[in-house]
Amino acid sequence: MLVALFALLSGTQPLMADQDAGGSYNLLLKAPINDDWFLISRSNLASRNNFDDTFLAYTGLGIGYQLTPSFSLRLGYRRAWFRFTDDWQPENRGYLEGYLATRVSGFRFTNRARIEARYFDWRSDDVRLRNEITLEAPWELTPLRLKPYLEEEVFYSTRNDWIEANWLGGGLAWRPAKGVKLKLGYRWNRFRAGDDWANRNVLVTGINVFF
Incomplete structure (x- = not known):
């Protein structure tokens, strides 16, 4: 995780250059x-350009198998749309991932490793590797019992043979009812913009519902 972060920080752009904000x-x-x-x-x-430009949307469905109480495999399909001009451009994405969820000294630790086959009709196809690590603290803050968390996800493009993005952030998780988890956090998104690096400060919200 730290190796990937140092690799991202080694770009020629100053660390705080090309800052943006979105959700x-x-x-x-x-x-x-x-x-x-x-x-x-x-x-x-998702939005960018200081929340003014909604440029990404996706939805999808997968099927999973719980191999052990702490590890599962998932296979699925995602349909994504990108808007870089006036028109939305589609992407078809198949994925296979392994998901580990366990506890270490009271902390909830998860690691999701994913391989994505990405198909476009407006740019070259690609296979992307992603790895996300999340650590949620056992501490309960305020009467709402909010729990702080940290997370990082690294994206690697096999077509370009480079790390193309790193997401590093944290926030608070709230479980208001059984089977419901809400998240509010901040993400520092460092990503490639052509051959250079750019940064986006992202407000992240999440609604997780487990039936």
């Missing part, structure tokens, strides 16, 4: 099929 609004739904199999869906809407 990322997430919805995750998970429903059991039986004791071992489940369905999972993720949807997202």
